[in-house]
Amino acid sequence: MEVKVESGGVQEEEKLGWGRSLPVPSIHEIVRNDSYSIPDRYIQEHKDRPQVSESLPASLEIPVIDFSLLIKGDEDERRKFDLACKEWGFFQITNHGIAIEVLHKMKTAVAAFFELPLKEKKKYAMAANDLQGFGQAYVVSEEQKLDWNDMIFLNTLPPEKRNFKFWPVTSPGFKEAVDQYAKEVQKVAAEIYANLSVLMGLDRDGLIKLQGELKQGIRMNYYPACLRPELVLGISPHSDSSALTLLLQDDEITALQIKHKQSWVNVKPVPNSLVVNIGDATEILSNGMYKSIEHRAITTEKKERISIAAFVFPDEEQEIGPLESMVDELHRPRMYRKMKYVDYVRQVFTRKMEGKAHIDIVKLENK
Structure with a gap:
């Protein structure tokens, strides 16, 4: 097996993972060295710059679901959940059962990693053939x-999918915090998936039986402050290729925005809650009933920000396609073709973030 140096870290040549990405400079390091200049490559085209729409009231907020009621089978909360998935594709959950201490330790561990010297972070750099690692x-x-x-980005569950050469062992408490958080957030995801199964006309374990064990990967983000936040994007508009995404936000900074009725809407943090959104895989399985929603992150000139996104996805070797219970040839004809999930993800990562463009890969009208 050939060993080579990639971006300051020793990496092994292995089979292709989900995809690859070109190496880029660390924006954290750029800001550390010069916080007053914005490199041209980060200045967005005028049409892509973050101008918040004024066509929707500032008070408009995504639905909030009381997860404790959903677990108990409360029909009113399930109907609220159903509408949130259909009309918004995004919602926040409170009373999710994850201890505040677990959330705090996860945020602290991630923040500590990004504060490491660049030379240290580069030890965990992405390989040229995979998307795990720092990059x-x-x-x-x-x-x-x-x-x-x-x-x-790290593959976190099941444990045998972990590649510890990308896990920062020099950051105290990192492995333990990620391990505990990953397990806890997966319990929440499994309950959400069970409720989606029921809404799609299946038993609670219907989607798991069809799609195999739910896998998980976690993307940890660091957004430096920017003196001209109107010129840059923290993360470009996109939908997620996952089945579900569960996001742990900064409790004090509003930066996540979602596309709702063609306008950008702020997702105001509810302290200690999780933001959940429908991913492309669920849109495909539901035959478009539950849509993955375009979203982005803006920056702030006052303070850096951390966010932690847990992506939950089907077994990568399973095919995804509309469930028969979600297809009605008269009223809701089949909208997507079947594709092995890993093939879908690999095609997604060959393209830059382009809003909802990725799901066109499987739309039948574009076949």
Whole structure:
């Protein structure tokens, strides 16, 4: 097995993972060295700059679901959940059962990693053939605009999918915090998936039986402050290729925005809650009933920000396609073709973030 140096870290040549991304500079390091300048490659085209729409009332907020009621089978809360998935594709959950201490330790561990010297972080750099590790995703050309963030992505569940050469062992408490958080957030995801199964006309374990054991990967993001936040994007508009995404936000900074009725809406943090959104895989399985929603992150000139996104996805070797219970040839004809999930994800990562463009890969009208 050949060993080579990639971006300051020793990596082994292995089979292709989900995809690859071109190496880019650390924006954290750029800001550390010069917080007053914005490199041209980070300045978005005028049409892509973050201008919040004024066509919707500022008070408009995504639905909030009381997870404790959903677990108990409360029909009113399930109907609320159903509407949130259909009309918004995003919602926040409270009373999710994850201890505040677990959330705090996760945020602290992630923040501590990003504060490490660049030389240390590079020890966990992405390999040239995979997306795990410290680096950036969706960078497919030397010309495209870059997002104002650094990230580290890890496969977290099941445990045998972990590759510990990408896990920062020099950051005290990191492994333990990620391990505990991953397990706790997966319990929440499994309950959400069970409720989706029922809404799609299956038994609670219907989607798991069809799609195999739910896998998980966690993307940890660091967004430096920016003196001209109107010129950059923390993360470009996109939908997630996952089945579900569960996001742990900064409790004090509003930066996540979602596309709702063609306008951008702020997702105001509810302290100690999780933001949940429908991913492409669920849109495909539901035959478009539950849509993955375009979203982005903006930056702030006052303070850096951390976010932690847990992506829950089907077994990568399973096919995804509309469930028969969600197809009605007269009223809701089949909208997507079947595709092995790993093939879908690999195609997604060959392209930059482009809003909802990725799901066109499986739309039948584009076949």
